Amino acid sequence: MQIRSLLLGAAALLAGGCYTGVDVSGTGAPSGGSDSFTTTAGEGGTGDTGTDSDDGVPDDYDPSPVALRRLVGSQYAASVRLLLGDAAADAANPPDDAAINGFTAVGAAQLALGSAEVDRYEASARDIASAAVGAGTHLSHMDCTPTGPADVACMREFVQRFGRLAFRRSLENDELDRYTTVGLTTAGDFDEFYAGVESTLAAMLQSPLFLYQVETGEAGEDGQRRLRGTELATRMSFFLTGATPDGTLLDAAEAGELDNTDGLRESAFSLLEREEARGALGAFTEELLKLHELDGLPKDAVAFPTYDVDLAEAMHEETRLFIEHVGFESGDFSEMFDADYTFVNDVLAAHYGIPGEFGEEFVQVTLPPDQKRGGILGHASVLSVLAHVSSSSPTHRGKFVRETLLCTTIPAPPPGVSTDLPIGDGTETLRERLEIHMTDPSCAGCHVLMDPIGFALESYDGVGAFRTQDNNKPIDDASELDGTPVSGAAEVGAVLRENEAAHVCLVRNLYRHATGHIESDSELDALQDVTAAYIDSGYDLQTALVEIVGSPAFRLVGEPL
């Protein structure tokens, strides 16, 4: 089931040459040329590889090294909510995440915690513990009634029960002793049992066993390291629900129910039925589409007088609702590229010029064809983020399509090249200035991969509003994408939807987000199988998610570095 699609159009682009060979197929297939840019993911598939194990793992499978992964902020907060309720989650204040290669999960797997983060975790843990004890949610982790501040058995019960959920495995004896002692000491100091509970709660929430996903795996007879049951449950739960596994899932893992891929898939499907699964998808797309940048995104008030916080929030909500719809309702996630409908409220309907009566509530509408919108590239959210403060940015938009939607890395400008836009006579459109720029061969090599895609979106200004003029001249949004003429978001999206690389790329991005690393060649092979199943399903997102979980790429890990 290997997908090997090397686009002819893309190959033709390469002949023109970015200054280094670029794999524009996005499938990881070799880009050709002796001086290929070194970032291709290697061979796209090994075809006749044997699969000797009974869980479908090729015998030469070579997974990426496993690493400790700190919970990203949304996972931390969602886990606190699951463990201790809403009041505690509202008190959670984890440190900021840092992205690497575009993913906070990758940053979380590589960077060390520093003083600022540890300070923040301590303050957050104390605030959470205080809020939880205030709200009484700690009581859901104990059945005993303390006989007094020195009730060892009761404190131990609390530590054991809360600890198993917080650390995602049963506690070892020394851990039990340690956190029971923390609780009893404070209980003694204050002559109050629940002061001790609060104290040990705050301590456990600072433990590396809570703050990191600890995955070590276990080497099997075939020499491959498979994640242990509770490790797999944890990886799956964070991926599909955005939160730590609950007691039921841990029970299933400890009973061995996730050890076979059928049981694993079944468990994955049931997690996807939970409300949190929608939030987890939202967290993924939030990052992928850079929607978090809408919070505090500066726009020039002169160029865009209608832009304000309300509009930015409405844009954000549109995309959130749309992604949730194509992910969980429509059954066809590829509609993200070119759906002819979206969700608007009064603010957004005015922004898009959609006629009719609208209120604060968002409603589904069919897009009028005159603005050529369709799919996420027509969303004001995405168009605003992929723009400058006072203008659009064909380059940013094109780079996003290549890098984020097609998984093609654009190389850096070569040294010694002046990266400026030439000074014109002031009458040019942005497109015209960029086109002059592209007459310089040292710029054209890469900009030809990006700018033309953005030219097709020039009818949408820096806040995603439709326009017919730039710098008092008519907009020209006729362009082409890999050999196909396109103008407007819907047409660009339609070309992407027909491109297998876009679907492979979606799966790759989900995987990077889920595992915190960029896939190895072996893992990419396995993800090609996932993609094939996803395409076969008619682009059912849940199939993609479950197949990722069932894939060797998800279940196996390499030796840590």
Place this chain on the structure above:
Amino acid sequence: MKPFRLHRRTMLRGALGGSTVALGLPVLEAMLNGNGDAYANGSGLPCRLVTWFFGNGCAVADVNNTGAGIRFAPGETGPGFAPTPQLQPLADRGVLEYCSVLSGFDIAAAAEHRRGHHDGVAGFFSGYPFVELPPNGANYASKFGGPSIDQVAAERLAGQTVIPSVQMAISKRIVGGEGPTLQYLSHQGPDQPLAPYFDPREAWDKLFGTFTVPDDPAKPARLSALDAVREDVRRLQMRVGANDRMRLESHLDAVAQLRGQIDALAPVCTLPPQTPQTNDDVEGQEQIEAVNAVMSELLAIAFACDITRVGSIQFTGSVGYTVFNNLGISRGHHDLTHDAAENEAVDQATIFTMDQFGVLLQALRDMPEGDGNVLDNSCILLGSDAAAGLTHSVFDQPCIVAGGGGGMLTHPGVHYRSESGENASDILLSCLQTVDPEATEAGGGIGVSTTPCSALQG
């Protein structure tokens, strides 16, 4: 049953509520020798190191000839140089005499010219070539190749102050999409970037807010929690690979650091009350001047009270999109610096940026210490990530070394122009030697220097 609740942090801010900022005499006279320039025990007055960064370089001298350099350094060399328009704000604030301008240097660590901005910021502030992370079809990203010079200094000064170093940032318009190199200024190593405080109130919390009152009832519980955490981290270290062991070592260091802070008594010094200044946008615009003023003041007080001796300030970000609304500019700074038509606006941004740098120098100068001031006993290194955004050149990036460096740096400042494109790491070594006179090298790999910049020697 009524749930019991621990006391929230009982902070000094409570104890000091309503007190006014009273500065001065943080280093007690009794601790000084008869000359007022050294501790009575014979050691010199504490010396501090600060790195101060602004992104995207300066305006080019001539947009039609980008090889003609940038608008920054004066034409004449030596002491007593006449300030250029970019340096005039420092003269206006009366701190130009503390500034040495270094031009014509090249960043040896960036000799491979791999990527604009990354080369400039990592090469200039660490002296190590940055580490490129193969994107394999994802977004580009890189990490510093070694510690930034402020963190080398912090490591050398470890244990001498309650807080090893503090990181601050003024503009929030920074990019997070290309890895730690562009996002952070301070790095203990490739995997250990140090996040800055953007909010002055958080910076205050870190510098002045963590000293607990001696009988704080919450203290034993906090310490025992950290001890349990420390034990968990140690045990976890035994189960992971070497790479993760190193990351956990950093976690342990941070836990020990916090433990020490909770346990420390407040210094004999009048601490400032918590600041009301936030770093929130007002009507969609940043409060750059207000935030910069408070951050500069907090750092000056922390130095005077010897709470820390190392700081970094990221004024604007590498590839950052700060909008200088106060200058009538409506575009993001990075975008601006890549458009030749906006060269004059870029120049205005540089001039404003230098004025804001002057605010920090003034704050340090106005803080008396011994028979001089804190600026006399500090070394402030100003730099960027490119000479100009238009060229991404790492040759002749803007550079100032300010302060007396405890007598180690030439005073009054000079303009020194290298005729041979000397290694910018020489400047790092000179700065490092102000806090560690025994230091013999700075940077690493192709960027290493063993020869301090002689023009800076006082």
